[in-house]
Amino acid sequence: MSELLGAYRPGTTLLHRMPVGPxxxxxxxxxxxxxxxxxxxxxxxxxxxAVGVAVWSGLALRRTLRTMRGFLLLxxxxxxxxxxxxxxxxxxxxxxxxxxxxxxxxxxxxxxxxDDLLGTVERTTSPLRFVGVRPERIALAFALxxxxxxxxxxxxxxxxxxxxxRGLERSPRALLVPFAIRVVAHAYATGDxxxxxxxxx
Amino acid sequence: xxxxxxxxxxxDSPTGPVTLLxxxxxxxxxxxxxxxxxxxSGKSTLARLLNGLALPAAGRVLVDGLDVDSDGREVRRxxxxxFTHPDAQLVMPTPLEDVTLSLRRSVPDKAERKRRARExxxxxxxxxxxxxxxxxxxxxxxxxLALAGVLATEPEVVVAxxxxxxxxxxxxxxxxxxxxxxxxxxxxxxxDLDLAxxxxxxxxxxxxxxxxxxxxxxxxxxxxxxxxxxx
Numbered sequence: 455m456s457e458l459l460g461a462y463r464p465g466t467t468l469l470h471r472m473p474v475g476p477x478x479x480x481x482x483x484x485x486x487x488x489x490x491x492x493x494x495x496x497x498x499x500x501x502x503x504a505v506g507v508a509v510w511s512g513l514a515l516r517r518t519l520r521t522m523r524g525f526l527l528l529x530x531x532x533x534x535x536x537x538x539x540x541x542x543x544x545x546x547x548x549x550x551x552x553x554x555x556x557x558x559x560x561x562x563x564x565x566x567x568x569d570d571l572l573g574t575v576e577r578t579t580s581p582l583r584f585v586g587v588r589p590e591r592i593a594l595a596f597a598l599x600x601x602x603x604x605x606x607x608x609x610x611x612x613x614x615x616x617x618x619x620r621g622l623e624r625s626p627r628a629l630l631v632p633f634a635i636r637v638v639a640h641a642y643a644t645g646d647x648x649x650x651x652x653x654x655x
Numbered sequence: 656x657x658x659x660x661x662x663x664x665x666x667d668s669p670t671g672p673v674t675l676l677x678x679x680x681x682x683x684x685x686x687x688x689x690x691x692x693x694x695x696s697g698k699s700t701l702a703r704l705l706n707g708l709a710l711p712a713a714g715r716v717l718v719d720g721l722d723v724d725s726d727g728r729e730v731r732r733x734x735x736x737x738f739t740h741p742d743a744q745l746v747m748p749t750p751l752e753d754v755t756l757s758l759r760r761s762v763p764d765k766a767e768r769k770r771r772a773r774e775x776x777x778x779x780x781x782x783x784x785x786x787x788x789x790x791x792x793x794x795x796x797x798x799x800l801a802l803a804g805v806l807a808t809e810p811e812v813v814v815a816x817x818x819x820x821x822x823x824x825x826x827x828x829x830x831x832x833x834x835x836x837x838x839x840x841x842x843x844x845x846x847d848l849d850l851a852x853x854x855x856x857x858x859x860x861x862x863x864x865x866x867x868x869x870x871x872x873x874x875x876x877x878x879x880x881x882x883x884x885x886x
Contacts, residue, residue: 462748464786568752573765590759597756601746604790643743646708650736650744651757651804652728 462567465512469565474574481562488554494543501550504557511561518560524607525556568597594653598644609636657683657705657734657812657842661714664700675700677864678714683842687835689854689871690844691878693885697863698844702816705842706734718812735805735839737815741797750776750792750800751785757807772807779803779833795826802833812840819847848875 464470469477488500509515519526529549536545575593583589613633614623622628664676676697692698703709704716707723707730716723723730738744747753754772762768776782779799784792792800798818805813815834819827831850834841843854851857857874859867859881867877 462752462786563748568747568749569755569765569768572756572759598746601748605742608790640743643738643740644746647738647744647746650706650708650731650738651808652731652760653756 463512463564464567465565467510467512467565469507469511469561472565474566474570475578477562477566478571478574481558484558485555488551492547492551494546497547497550497554500554501557504554504561507561508557511565513560513564522556529553563600568600572597594648602644605640606637609633609640612636656719657681657840658717659683659704659714660717662704662711662716663713664697664704664709665712674863675709676704679865680714681858681865681868683840683856685840685855687841687843687854687856689851689857689874690842690860691846691848691851691857691874692860693882696860698860699816700863701858701860701865702736702814702842702844705812705814706731706736708736732808733810734812734814735808735810737798737802737805737813737818739817739820741794741801744801744804745789745797748788749786750781750789750803753789753800754803754807757804761808775803775807776800779806780829793826795822795829798822798826798830799833802830806837810839812842813837814842814844816844817846818843819845819850848878851875 488497505515508518529552532552533545533549536548572593575596576589579587579589579592610633613629613636616632617623617625617628620628659679659681661678661680662676663674663678665672665674667673679701690698690701700709704711704723705718707716707727710724718730718733721730721733745753747756751769751772754775755768758768758771762771773782773785776785779802781796781799781803784796784800789797789800798821802813802815802818813834818834819830822830827847827850831847831853834843835853841854843850845851852871852875854871856869857867857871858865859874859878861881866881867874
């Protein structure tokens with residue numbers, strides 16, 4: 455999934471040409487709609503629409519699915535757990551809702567240059583300067599989240615490989631402790647890098 | 656001109672304060688300055704002092720008369736920093752966006768920002784990789800991109816902390832040639848003694864002290880003697 459999240463793909467689709475502000479509003483509205491009206495019929499329908507949007511935005515579906523293997527595996531586990539605890543209807547609702555949100559989110563990041571996103575977030579939040587909020591910080595936080603998700607997934611993969619190399623792939627401690635330490639170290643390193651570029655204040 | 660006046664770095668640890676750099680006084684004015692020494696000797700601490708990533712517990716560090724402690728923001732505009740691991744330094748999804756990020760404060764106009772970012776990428780030899788995902792770049796390309804992100808801010812000094820340690824020979828040459836081709840003052844922390852020899856002046860750091868300061872060949876000989884004495 456690290457290949458996908460946050461990766462802008464230049465293109466000429468309507469989504470690419472749509473201004474960022476309205477696109478962000480549509481994404482927010484879509485997210486509210488998917489969560490507020492979720493159900494065993496509506497949620498799968500949303501997931502189908504999301505697949506359509508993802509394809510329309512230029513995401514290569516086969517590659518998208520291939521790189522989403524980890525997420526899909528997680529979805530299988532979630533579905534199994536929900537089926538066991540709350541029944542198949544809830545499982546279908548939860549999994550298809552998550553897919554609907556994820557795919558439209560990917561379509562958004564694939565069709566929106568980060569610089570445009572930063573500019574829009576800065577402009578939108580600039581009235582909050584009067585209450586002490588710094589729009590450029592909010593915008594940077596947006597960008598860092600986009601970058602952090604694939605980076606954290608990469609750390610998770612490296613940690614899993616390291617545990618596997620020592621024959622410890624079944625040990626939660628061998629996975630979780632180094633993962634947590636490395637994520638914190640990555641956060642510190644990113645903080646240093648931002649400070650070094652004068653983006654810390 | 657970079658000046659260290661009795662600059663000392665101390666950090667807390669569970670066993671008490673640890674001195675990472677003993678009181679150090681230096682005036683760094685040469686175009687290319689190398690810093691060599693063993694792992695954990697204090698080289699990186701010295702480098703991080705120069706743009707305020709580390710602050711002195713005592714003494715002062717001045718860049719063109721500006722104090723890294725009280726004028727940190729202005730100092731960081733003048734002193735760019737290249738890290739060993741480029742992955743931590745690259746915070747945007749594509750090279751173009753990453754360099755553009757460096758220009759956000761200095762270039763308000765979006766189109767101009769992109770034009771300048773492409774110019775920087777072109778100068779560093781990455782123009783054909785401007786829009787690919789950062790993670791798909793090779794190690795050498797990532798390090799060049801990290802350097803591009805620094806150069807975009809047009810610093811007066813570039814501090815590079817072991818920028819070639821993770822690179823193969825070809826990429827080391829590529830990154831080193833870019834660094835040594837800079838008009839800016841360069842402070843290069845390195846384990847590569849061939850690179851150290853290309854510097855005008857080299858500091859040898861050992862056990863949190865600058866134990867030698869002089870011409871490159873003499874410094875490398877001193878460092879070798881230190882290593883031989885430890886064996």
